[in-house]
Amino acid sequence: MMRLPSFRFAQVETIEEAAALLAKDPDNTRLVAGGTDLWPNMKRRHQQAETVVSLAKIPGLTGISGDGKAATTIGAMTTLTDIASSEFMQANYPGVVRAVASISAPVLRNMGTIGGNLCLDTRCTYYNQNEEWRRSIDYCMKEKGSTCWVAPSSSRCWAISASDAAPVLCAINAEVELVSKNGKRTIPLADLYQDDGINYLLKSRDEILTRLILPTPGTWKATYWKLRRRGSIDFPVLGVGAAMNFAPDGSVQDARIFLGAVRSAPTRCEASEQAIIGAQLNESNIAEAATCARKASSPLDNTDFVVNWRKKMVERYVEGALRELGNLPETVKSPPHGNWAQ
């Protein structure tokens, strides 16, 4: 079987210890939460570390706290299963639950954490391969090579942001808390990401994501539409996270739309938002929003499905998500997401 290389495993008990270890040698130290991303990556040797610092034994990093009347805080080490199966979350943040429940498969959600999903390494079929395979293409820009094979004349890496949780959490304007030895700061989740397959997180190497803060549940509605090949296991090939506030007359007061898996970061579709803000949702402004979203997306041939079809699906899925939020009759069939309701 595929073997892990040897490394030092640091089981720390405080966030300060973890931060100190990271700060000491940030280039050769990695954090592990549930390990569902890191361990396979290390087995394939495209992520390496001399020291892996586990966050598992640090108290206070798990749990959901909120009463539905104010913001909700979720510890970064809270498992995806705990979030998806939380009755509080199902009642107050159903769009987030749908996204989280759609991640991978039950056994991986039992180990995988929300912090891990938000910091998930970007993915690419030229990169998520074992050492011998990567040698046969002389590696790629994201690791030891110099070329981004999915766009060989490009000067940047086009690996894909593959988090299911991020698009909808960006859409509802969630925030994250980052801790380092220099202290802590809270930033909008959307500001954590940048569209670069290598440096996809805008945080310093020694910062640790400790908490996720969700806005007060209220009049806004959010949803997530995930495109993938199978009813389980698969990473998104496209994720549409959308959140909306409606005025009393039914017009859209505010809207935020983010696409996942079409670039190296969750991609905000401001033109799509502008197309619907101030009006009631109708066939024509939904179509316009969908077209704008397609223009904002840039799918390449480094994940599942055919590129041209995926571009069309951006339109269809944005339409589907907006129609769902606007309570319009379903046209595009909604994808099979997780099945926590049963």
Next chain:
Amino acid sequence: MAKQNSSHELKGQSLGAKKQNLNLIGKPYRRVDGESKVTGGTIFADDYQAPRTCFMRLVRSTVPHATIKSIDTTKAAKMPGVLGFLTGREMPIPFGILPVSHDEHALCIDKVRFVGDPVVAVAALTEDQAAEAALVVEVEYTPLATVASVVEAIKEKDDLIQDYGDDGNIHKRVSMEFGDVDAGFEDADVILEDDFFFEGNTHLPMEQHATVAIPEPDGKVTLYSSTQTPHYLHRSLTKVLELPASHIRVIAAPNGGGFGGKSDPFNHEVAAAKMALKLGRPVKIGLNREEVFYCHRGRHQVQGYIRTGFKKDGSITAQHLKTALDGGAYGSYGVASTYYTGALQTVTYKLPKYRFESLRAFTNKPPCGPKRGHGTPQPRFGFETHLDKAAHKLGIDPADIRLNNLVEPNTVTANYLKIGTIGLRKCIEAVIEGSGWRERYGKLPEGRGLGLACSSYLSGAGLPIYWNHMPHSGVQIKLDRSGGVAVFCGETEIGQGSDTVLAACVAEVLGINLKDIRLCVADTDLTPVDLGSYSSRVTLMVGNAAIQAAERAKEMIAKAVAKKLEVPPSRLGFADRRVFDVENPETGMDWPEAVIAAESEFGTLGTTGSYTPPRSPGRYRGAGVGPSPAYSYSACVLEVEVDVHTGMYEVKEVWMGHDVGQCINAASVMGQIEGSIYMGLGEATMEEMVYRRLPKNRSNALVHKFPSMLEYKNPTFLDMPKMTSYVIEDPDPNGPFGAKEVGQGPLLPMMPALANAIFDAVGVRIDQVPIGPHMVLDALEKKARGQNPRFGPKAFPTYDFGTPLNVPTEAEGGDGKATNVEDAGLRKDRGTMPEHKKGGARS
């Protein structure tokens, strides 16, 4: 939503089993290995642990086609725990599954042919150490031109992948004509032609291949391996290791799934044996998933062309089929696969005249071989979608065009296959009734559709892989005073239930319980030869051999018991662990007493049974592929829901009827039908072995796109539709208790049934599999624009197949022989490896 609700009907089971007065056979019961499998008790190859075992890894080629310039193990030799290396020069004798394609070496000697071809073996004290050392072995290559497709293989004349073959990179070329096909087309009212494409796919067994080789102090060696064919592996080891066969013992561990992917002798098996002998200690190798993709031997990618003449009533006057197979870098079963893409076209519907042309190309990819259905799903897809189109063109219901043209039982086809029983009519009737076909087909709302397709498969290949006159399967039975019955047979349990079939046949004949039987199987030292778990041969051949051995034992026991009870042996019954007077059932003795009587009468008790298939009527070159003692039949109706906005679709329900002749274990039969539906669903909807090149000006790479179980998509539980199986029983005289195969046949109709259902749902034709949603959407867009609403391949590659071998049909007065062997230019030594080459490759 829980979707795994499935149901079953056994049509006429009581008929078969009751008519034969059977106790166990035909009922659903627990497999003999069931408890062990579900409790983790089964010892798979990777579970064997011998003292001082060390671990081996293979260093595999990272280039697609190259000569090996140098191999440097200096750095690796200094790595912790490293014990030794092997290179190709230490095993210079080639091997391969077919005697005509001994084109593999345990490790490449001077040339590599695909990314994943093994070059060096490394052994170390631990698996980790072997893995680390393998990563630092340095191999330098000189690149050669690469071939990635059939079309490229036809064009590339310089850097040939193999140094044998029919024509450059064309490994095998076949051209044959049964009857006057041109005259057949002239008789037709309507002639249809179609191009189709079937992407290659792989077996994906849960168990990755593993081997443990244990040297013995006297120079012998024992191999435990996850192989479907211990006998053929035994022969390959004998050849490469240059040891007498009696010094090598191969034990096939129960396979955690095979599906054809463990039917070849593999590099890692040969290298492990050699390494064990070299180091003088046990060697274990367990492949990782990537390596399983590189072993491959899966479904060939096939492009096909099919042209058929029909009368207005839907009967067929003639057919011309062309197939082009992308074979990968080695021969494997490829010559047989090539013939199989044509051989079984004739066994379902009356096809009086038939022309078949085929080629198999070498390409720089992992070798293709036999996967469940071996070579027949691809042309079956072409035929069944083609027939659906013909039915529409002629205004005939797709069920009727099939029902009206079924092959008659006990006939000989145009290509000289002998058909015995055929239960296809009952299969079709069962699925059209179950699905409400007559009321619903063509009448469902837009987006919903039903599709029908049928198929047939062999119950065992009529000929062995190497020419010989010995039995295909042997069984030995040992009985003694304990009442225990030991059954020895070379058969290999690969999850299909062959152990249970073996035990059940013996238990039925002797009237004892399954638990009275101790099995000793798949051990080349201890068990009589069985050729292996391939071609759906085990139930029929092992079953017949077991029945013969058991009947012989029964006869001895009956003689002894009859003497004691003073009744004629013919009046004795064997049931419920008793031997008794059927006219006076209280008179009798229990089973151990009966065996004691026989052991007292005859001394130590042992019997044997064996099976050899009947000779087939074909006498032309190529007639060896296709004959079988019995053909199974399947019919499938599939219901689909298509989203016209996206092209995405969901298979909602499947009704599968299968003519199994007679169930040996009804539960296993149902399991095989459901497993076939599952595997067929994967091939129909998503599975594909696809490769990518990098821009040629930057790289010579040619790699498998995603050798992993995450990105090579196959269905999950959640993707399974509701299933209903109909088990059709119509006992075949050649089968044990009338049994035919079920392991492969029910997979075949899934792919065309889906394509046909999509047509019924949204009126577009998808002439290729797997059917991606982009294909459906593309065809829907064409339909909206008023263009031909089809997604599929363009024209068949241009290739001159030469003069076909003419074989007049039986109806034309033919005798099974070809009439123009000289004109057809058949050679003895092309396309097949001359046996004198490559170090005297004798088999």
